[in-house]
Amino acid sequence: MAVVAGTTHKRVPLIAGNWKMNLDHLQSIAFVQKLAWTLKDARHDFGTAEVAVFPPFTDLRSVQTLISADKLDLALGAQDLSAHDSGAYTGEISGAFLAALDCQYVIIGHSERRTLHNETDEVVAAKVEAALRHNLVPVICVGETAEDLEKHGASAVPVAQLRAALAGVTGAVDIVVAYEPVWAIGSGQAATPDQAEQVAAKLRETLVELLGEDVAAVTRVLYGGSVKAANIASFMRESNVDGALVGGASLDLDEFASISRFHKHVGT
Numbered sequence: 001m002a003v004v005a006g007t008t009h010k011r012v013p014l015i016a017g018n019w020k021m022n023l024d025h026l027q028s029i030a031f032v033q034k035l036a037w038t039l040k041d042a043r044h045d046f047g048t049a050e051v052a053v054f055p056p057f058t059d060l061r062s063v064q065t066l067i068s069a070d071k072l073d074l075a076l077g078a079q080d081l082s083a084h085d086s087g088a089y090t091g092e093i094s095g096a097f098l099a100a101l102d103c104q105y106v107i108i109g110h111s112e113r114r115t116l117h118n119e120t121d122e123v124v125a126a127k128v129e130a131a132l133r134h135n136l137v138p139v140i141c142v143g144e145t146a147e148d149l150e151k152h153g154a155s156a157v158p159v160a161q162l163r164a165a166l167a168g169v170t171g172a173v174d175i176v177v178a179y180e181p182v183w184a185i186g187s188g189q190a191a192t193p194d195q196a197e198q199v200a201a202k203l204r205e206t207l208v209e210l211l212g213e214d215v216a217a218v219t220r221v222l223y224g225g226s227v228k229a230a231n232i233a234s235f236m237r238e239s240n241v242d243g244a245l246v247g248g249a250s251l252d253l254d255e256f257a258s259i260s261r262f263h264k265h266v267g268t
């Protein structure tokens with residue numbers, strides 16, 4: 001595992017681009033090609049930061065083909081999956097299908113799905129189990145609303161959501177946790193690095209309790225919510241923040257490439 005210069009990280013950071021419902025399959029090809037060239041030109045070392053893209057379902061085949069044909073150093077993830085493996089579930093996408101497309105990751109429990117699609121903690125937990133059944137790494141999203149923050153402080157809701165998401169999980173699992181305060185998503189108002197670190201530390205304590213020291217020590221905890229090139233370094237200086245889940249800025253090629261190369265700014 002890489003220790004990133006200028007930080008205390010012992011986990012390889014993950015910079016994950018959640019495209020949400022943006023870029024069709026043709027646009028995705030152009031974008032990923034340019035992203036790969038930009039990172040290659042900059043001699044990006046994937047040992048210092050793994051870079052992953054999370055396109056819409058309809059883009060996955062195109063992006064997978066590009067990554068595999070051109071041997072691009074990019075990881076691929078989906079934005080959601082079904083809790084079921086196959087059968088009469090119109091409109092759902094099985095984890096088996098994602099694994100067959102070489103997806104390594106899948107986002108689960110994003111606040112937009114919790115709010116707009118009424119995903120409960122139980123649904124999130126069932127999806128985490130489905131991801132693990134298919135050897136996909138779930139990127140489990142947790143985060144408090146502005147109202148939660150006011151009423152319960154920053155960490156109570158994210159910690160409770162993480163406990164619920166891991167209800168059916170034991171042992172040496174490969175997971176990623178993304179702390180995304182709902183009030184910071186798309187608002188331009190990111191959490192402070194200290195706020196992110198405090199919640200990330202609480203989430204890691206929860207991982208120790210639920211899954212043991214060894215799993216907690218290697219699990220990456222990401223921060224998400226108005227991350228951009230100008231603020232990524234300040235988050236990455238925190239010892240419990242191991243990367244970022246980036247929304248809007250992941251659609252801007254130069255901005256996302258610059259975020260991926262955060263170690264250039266750490267210590268400056």
Ligand SMILES: O=C(CO)COP(=O)(O)O
Nearest residue numbers: 018185186225226247248
């Ligand atoms: O929701 C997010 C990533 O999943 C964050 O979105 P923004 O980076 O646009 O705030």
